[in-house]
Every structure is written in C-alpha cells, then in structure tokens.
Amino acid sequence: MVGVRHPWRWVGIAAVLVLLAQLVHGFVTNPGWDWPTFGAYFVSATVLKALWVTVQLTLLGTALGFVLGTVLAAMRLSRSSFLRVVSWSYVWAFRSIPLIVQLLFWFNIGYLYQTLQVGVPFGPGLFSVQTNSLFGPMGAAVMGLALHQAAYAAEIIRGGIVSVDAGQLEAAAALGLPRRRQFFKIVLPQAMRSILPNGANEVISLFKGTSIVSVMAIPELFYQVQVIYGRNGRVVPLLMVATVWYIVLTTALSILQHYLERRFGRGSERHRGQSAVHRLRSGLAAIKAKATESAVTGR
Amino acid sequence: MSAASTSQAPMIEIRGVHKSFGELTVLRGIDLRIDPGTVTAIIGPSGSGKSTLLRTINHLEQADAGTVTVAGTLIGYRRRGDRLHQLAERDLLRQRSTIGFVFQDFNLFGHLTVLQNVIEAPLSAQRRKRREVEPLARDLLARVGLADKADEYPRRLSGGQQQRVAIARALALQPAVILFDEPTSALDPELVGEVLEVIAELARSGATLVIVTHEIGFARRIADTVAFMDGGQIVESGPPNSVLDHPQHERTRAFLSKVL
Numbered sequence: 001m002v003g004v005r006h007p008w009r010w011v012g013i014a015a016v017l018v019l020l021a022q023l024v025h026g027f028v029t030n031p032g033w034d035w036p037t038f039g040a041y042f043v044s045a046t047v048l049k050a051l052w053v054t055v056q057l058t059l060l061g062t063a064l065g066f067v068l069g070t071v072l073a074a075m076r077l078s079r080s081s082f083l084r085v086v087s088w089s090y091v092w093a094f095r096s097i098p099l100i101v102q103l104l105f106w107f108n109i110g111y112l113y114q115t116l117q118v119g120v121p122f123g124p125g126l127f128s129v130q131t132n133s134l135f136g137p138m139g140a141a142v143m144g145l146a147l148h149q150a151a152y153a154a155e156i157i158r159g160g161i162v163s164v165d166a167g168q169l170e171a172a173a174a175l176g177l178p179r180r181r182q183f184f185k186i187v188l189p190q191a192m193r194s195i196l197p198n199g200a201n202e203v204i205s206l207f208k209g210t211s212i213v214s215v216m217a218i219p220e221l222f223y224q225v226q227v228i229y230g231r232n233g234r235v236v237p238l239l240m241v242a243t244v245w246y247i248v249l250t251t252a253l254s255i256l257q258h259y260l261e262r263r264f265g266r267g268s269e270r271h272r273g274q275s276a277v278h279r280l281r282s283g284l285a286a287i288k289a290k291a292t293e294s295a296v297t298g299r
Numbered sequence: 300m301s302a303a304s305t306s307q308a309p310m311i312e313i314r315g316v317h318k319s320f321g322e323l324t325v326l327r328g329i330d331l332r333i334d335p336g337t338v339t340a341i342i343g344p345s346g347s348g349k350s351t352l353l354r355t356i357n358h359l360e361q362a363d364a365g366t367v368t369v370a371g372t373l374i375g376y377r378r379r380g381d382r383l384h385q386l387a388e389r390d391l392l393r394q395r396s397t398i399g400f401v402f403q404d405f406n407l408f409g410h411l412t413v414l415q416n417v418i419e420a421p422l423s424a425q426r427r428k429r430r431e432v433e434p435l436a437r438d439l440l441a442r443v444g445l446a447d448k449a450d451e452y453p454r455r456l457s458g459g460q461q462q463r464v465a466i467a468r469a470l471a472l473q474p475a476v477i478l479f480d481e482p483t484s485a486l487d488p489e490l491v492g493e494v495l496e497v498i499a500e501l502a503r504s505g506a507t508l509v510i511v512t513h514e515i516g517f518a519r520r521i522a523d524t525v526a527f528m529d530g531g532q533i534v535e536s537g538p539p540n541s542v543l544d545h546p547q548h549e550r551t552r553a554f555l556s557k558v559l
Binding site for chain 2: 067139165167168170171172173174175176177178181184189191264266267268
C-alpha cells in the first residue's frame with residue numbers, strides 16, 4: 001500500500017530550514033547582538049529584581065482582574081436589570097479607555113483628590129488618608145491593570161458561561177441544587193473549557209502589557225533594561241535580555257495552560273490523550289521493566 | 300384503579316392550570332388528579348402542551364393561573380389566608396429535590412462521572428452523608444444495569460445508558476414522584492427497549508410515575524391512566540383500554556389513527 005505523497009511539503013520544510021539556519025547564523029556571527037553583555041546582565045541581581053516586579057504585577061493584575069471579572073459576569077447574567085446595566089457600563093467604560101491613559105490617571109490621582117475620607121456623603125468625615133500614601137506608584141499600577149483586565153475577563157467569563165448547554169442548568173435546577181452550587185459545581189467547571197484558552201491569552205498579554213507601566217517609572221523588567229542601556233548604550237543586548245525573559249515566562253504560562261485545559265477537559269472527549277510527560281514516564285517504566293526482566297532471565 | 304384508591308389523598312393534584320408564552324397559549328385550564336403508586340401516561344400531538352404541563356408540576360415552568368400540589372405540598376407558593384405568595388428560590392429548590400425529573404436529552408453533567416452525577420443532589424440538595432449516599436447510588440446503578448459504569452464519564456456511554464443513569468440520578472433523591480419528559484425520544488430505536496424496561500420495573504415497584512411519551516404501546520402496557528392532550532387541554536383520560544381502544548372524542552380517534 002502506498003499512502004498519498006506530499007512533495008510540496010518537503011519543499012516547504014527545506015525552505016523553512018534554510019531560513020532558520022540563516023537566522024541562527026546571524027545570531028552567532030553578527031557582533032551587534034553582543035552576547036557577552038547579554039550574558040552579563042541576563043541573571044544579574046538588578047534584572048532578576050525587576051523581573052520579580054513584573055511577575056508581581058502580572059499575578060496581582062490577573063488575580064484581582066479575574067475576581068472582579070467573575071463578579072461582573074455574574075452581574076451581567078443576573079435577573080436584575082440594575083445589575084446588568086451596571087456591569088455593562090463598567091465594561092463599556094474600561095474597554096473604551098486606553099490602558100496607558102487609565103494608568104496615568106491613577107498615577108495622578110493625588111492631583112485630583114489629595115485625601116480620601118470615609119464619612120457621611122456630603123457631610124462630616126470620620127477619618128481620612130493621604131491619597132498618595134494609600135496608593136503609591138505600584139498600587140496605582142496594580143489597580144489600573146486589574147480594572148482594565150476585569151473588563152476583558154468579564155466578557156470572557158460571560159462567553160464561557162453562555163456556551164454551557166442550558167440543559168445543564170435546567171437539570172441542576174430540577175434536582176434542587178442550591179443556586180451557588182449550580183453555578184460553581186455545574187456551570188463554571190464546564191464554562192472553564194472555553195474560558196481557559198481566552199483567559200490564558202489575556203494573562204499572557206497582561207504579562208507583556210506590564211511593560212506599559214514603565215511610563216510610571218516602576219522598576220519592572222522593561223523599565224529596568226531601559227535604565228541600564230541608557231547608562232551603557234548597549235541597547236540591543238539589553239532588549240534581548242528582556243525579550244528572552246518574556247519568552248521564557250510566556251512558555252511557562254503556555255505549559256500551565258495545557259495542563260489546566262486537560263484538567264477541565266475531563267469527560268469532554270471519548271478517548272483521553274496522554275501528555276508528553278506521561279508518555280515519557282510510561283516509556284521509561286517500560287524500559288526499566290524490560291531491563292529487570294532481562295536481568296532476571298540472565299540470572 | 301379501584302374506587303377505594305380514588306378516595307385517598309392524591310399524590311399530584313393539578314387545578315385550573317393555565318400557561319401562555321407571550322401570545323401563544325399552551326395550557327388552557329388543566330385539571331388532573333394522580334393517585335399514589337399509579338402510572339400516568341400523557342399522550343398527544345406535538346405542541347399540545349404535554350411537556351409544559353409536566354414542567355409545571357415541578358415548577359420548571361411557572362403557571363400563569365392554577366395550582367399544583369404534590370404529596371399535599373403546594374408547589375412554588377405558600378398560602379397565607381386566601382392569598383398565594385411566591386416561594387423564595389431556596390424553598391422552591393428544596394421542594395424540587397423531592398420530585399424526580401428525567402429529561403428527553405438526559406442532561407447528565409458531562410464533567411462528572413456517572414457516580415458523581417448520581418450522588419450530587421443527595422449530597423448538596425438534601426445534605427445527606429456521603430457514606431450513606433454512595434452505597435445507595437451504587438445499588439441504583441446496579442438496578443438500572445450499569446454497576447460497572449460508575450467511574451465512566453457520560454460522553455462514553457450510549458444514549459440508552461445515559462438515560463438509565465439519568466433515571467438513577469432521579470431515583471437517588473428518593474422522590475415521591477418521578478416525571479419523565481419523552482424519555483426515549485432522543486434514542487436510537489434499538490436503545491429504546493432498555494430504557495422502557497427500567498421504567499416498567501419502576502412501575503411494578505409501586506412508584507408514582509408521570510410519563511409524557513410517544514410510545515403508545517408502552518403506555519398501554521404499563522399505564523394505569525392515559526391522558527390524551529390536544530390544544531392545551533386534556534381531551535380525555537382514563538384506563539388505557541378505554542382511551543386507547545374506545546376513545547370517546549373525535550380528536551383522540553384522529554390522533555390514534557395516525558400513530559397506531
């Protein structure tokens with residue numbers, strides 16, 4: 001039996017391989033990349049500290065953004081038209097304002113409101129606090145990223161919930177499951193299947209988007225490499241330092257996404273696929289079993 | 300049924316139920332009395348309001364007028380003086396967990412295993428103990444012939460097997476009545492028999508069943524009462540041999556001549 005041949009596939013592979021070879025050749029031979037400088041800074045204390053700030057911004061922005069986004073999605077899907085309008089307006093407002101503009105507003109909040117005060121509306125205050133001491137640049141950045149993220153997360157979560165078959169909710173209601181249980185045990189886990197790929201996209205884009213807070217002089221990864229190359233003039237290798245770190249962490253997030261999707265995909269396919277790690281493990285186990293077997297028979 | 304049983308308190312009592320969806324009137328004054336331990340088959344053409352009537356019994360649909368009582372409990376409302384007050388959702392959900400409902404499309408929870416599907420409502424809606432519920436669930440799965448499928452996901456079962464799991468899930472509530480909404484309509488013809496067999500076994504065990512069905516032969520075999528619906532009304536009801544073999548109404552005769 002002879003299978004279908006694909007001659008053009010081989011042509012395509014050859015073309016891609018040539019291009020890749022040229023790229024690698026360029027990396028190695030072009031002195032402009034300045035790999036010694038790259039090596040000197042890649043794991044330097046300053047860069048690692050800045051990377052940690054970037055990671056913190058991502059984690060806090062994602063966590064707060066998705067918590068608020070879940071609340072907004074639930075409001076948008078509620079039976080109360082008041083809650084629906086509030087949620088819709090929030091999403092409308094925060095999707096309309098460019099992130100960088102919003103961040104600069106938060107950064108300058110102390111100019112608009114010097115103090116925040118808790119008290120009777122339009123009446124006497126009970127206690128007050130300096131706005132700038134409450135927020136600080138890091139707080140303003142997290143707040144801006146989270147509020148922005150929440151608007152997008154709300155739509156992704158809502159989309160996921162709507163994609164779950166109405167019969168699931170109806171069955172849960174017919175069985176008399178409590179409302180919270182209907183949502184958290186029945187609907188949300190199934191909604192996760194479509195929330196996860198889009199959600200992961202958002203997290204990754206937020207992770208790289210943290211570079212935008214460099215406008216607020218927060219010492220995150222991108223700001224820090226700019227400071228360094230401003231001092232020593234080695235622009236390209238320092239940009240590569242940031243680039244490689246962004247790639248490394250994005251890869252880690254993609255792997256995490258893969259496992260989360262498998263976790264929430266349970267029951268959705270007839271035959272479960274095996275992960276690469278799982279295949280490797282069972283392969284090793286088979287080799288080991290064979291080795292012991294031959295050792296036993298050898299004796 | 301004998302005269303003695305009609306004098307006892309009904310398991311389900313439907314009185315003057317009306318229901319419209321916008322312009323479309325689906326139920327026009329339904330009265331129905333169902334005795335404990337009886338099997339009632341509701342038959343009739345598509346769009347006659349059979350499924351809507353079944354869904355008003357456990358308040359999946361709210362009637363515009365009229366009342367439904369199950370085992371002496373008014374469903375969906377509380378009576379204060381001569382006024383009916385709508386129940387809070389939490390109380391309605393508690394009422395529902397005493398009424399089994401089996402859907403045409405099974406509606407098993409796809410991300411949970413068969414066993415998890417069966418124990419979910421007893422655990423979270425009825426707050427029973429896992430060590431009590433799990434053996435019961437395994438017994439029920441054995442009763443519907445699926446003891447070996449407890450740890451499978453629903454997607455890997457045939458339609459007939461899925462519907463039998465759905466029946467076990469409804470039984471796990473230890474309900475006073477079980478409502479079936481066209482339980483075999485979504486099944487391949489060769490899978491219908493296994494599901495009907497499980498329902499027939501339930502009927503023999505003395506459960507109170509209400510079944511909306513197109514399986515006239517099955518209705519004749521297991522039902523104590525057959526109710527024929529058309530145009531949002533119960534045109535006639537009675538023992539199978541009178542409604543199915545000697546129908547009094549022209550509309551019943553016309554329908555039966557098409558399906559038999």
